[in-house]
Amino acid sequence: MLLEVKDLVAGYEGSRVLNGVSLNVDTGEAVAVLGRNGVGKTTLMESIMGLVRPTSGQVLINGTDLARRAPNQLARAGVGIVPQGRRVFAPLTVMENLEIAVRKRGEWTVDKVVELMPRLGERRTNLGSQLSGGEQQMLAIGRALVGNPKLLILDEPSDGLAPAVVAQVGEVLTTLAETGLAVLIVEQDLRLAFDVADRVMVMQKGEIVHQSTTQEFRSDGERAHALLGVG
Numbered sequence: 315m316l317l318e319v320k321d322l323v324a325g326y327e328g329s330r331v332l333n334g335v336s337l338n339v340d341t342g343e344a345v346a347v348l349g350r351n352g353v354g355k356t357t358l359m360e361s362i363m364g365l366v367r368p369t370s371g372q373v374l375i376n377g378t379d380l381a382r383r384a385p386n387q388l389a390r391a392g393v394g395i396v397p398q399g400r401r402v403f404a405p406l407t408v409m410e411n412l413e414i415a416v417r418k419r420g421e422w423t424v425d426k427v428v429e430l431m432p433r434l435g436e437r438r439t440n441l442g443s444q445l446s447g448g449e450q451q452m453l454a455i456g457r458a459l460v461g462n463p464k465l466l467i468l469d470e471p472s473d474g475l476a477p478a479v480v481a482q483v484g485e486v487l488t489t490l491a492e493t494g495l496a497v498l499i500v501e502q503d504l505r506l507a508f509d510v511a512d513r514v515m516v517m518q519k520g521e522i523v524h525q526s527t528t529q530e531f532r533s534d535g536e537r538a539h540a541l542l543g544v545g
Contacts, residue, residue, distance in 0.1 A: 317362075317373075317498065323370045332361060335371075343512050347514075347517060348515065361381075400454040405442070408445070412424045413460075431456060451483055455468075470501060472506050481509075484509040508532055
């Protein structure tokens with residue numbers, strides 16, 4: 315198993331947010347974490363990435379526990395993150411944003427990223443501040459890819475994007491999973507989550523309260539409504 319999270323407990327300044335979360339993602343698998351606002355989804359992603367220091371529990375990457383390690387150590391172990399809000403470097407061009415993120419040789423080069431997302435090639439000399447929200451999201455994904463991760467974590471990639479652009483993001487993520495990359499996505503847009511994910515997990519009050527295949531979850535409207543307030 316590529317990623318195993320076991321009994322993870324974490325929070326902020328004495329406030330407990332995660333109450334023993336466990337999940338796993340294997341190579342070539344896409345898993346979506348769903349839930350209403352404030353249930354701990356972003357805290358979970360940041361705890362896995364080392365941005366929040368867990369109180370207890372394990373974050374295993376290929377069997378090695380990296381919980382409470384620095385983010386750069388997680389990155390070297392093969393974890394890439396696409397943060398909520400994109401956070402591209404506004405004063406740098408598209409190409410500079412990509413080149414500055416290259417850490418090691420591997421399958422994902424700047425040229426291959428541009429091949430996957432041609433719009434980045436068309437905008438290669440534009441500054442990060444000159445890109446649309448969708449273009450910034452593609453750039454944030456590309457920036458993570460040139461680090462050649464084994465696991466890609468995305469926090470709300472649809473945030474602020476038009477439906478047509480969200481669909482494009484979904485196509486990119488589906489392609490990435492098909493190449494063997496593991497994908498863990500936190501998402502409010504259920505259409506995107508369902509299009510991308512093989513499995514879904516639902517969080518409530520800092521805990522995973524449901525997990526199933528995407529197909530099973532989609533076919534049970536009553537359960538989806540009870541857990542997420544949707545049909």
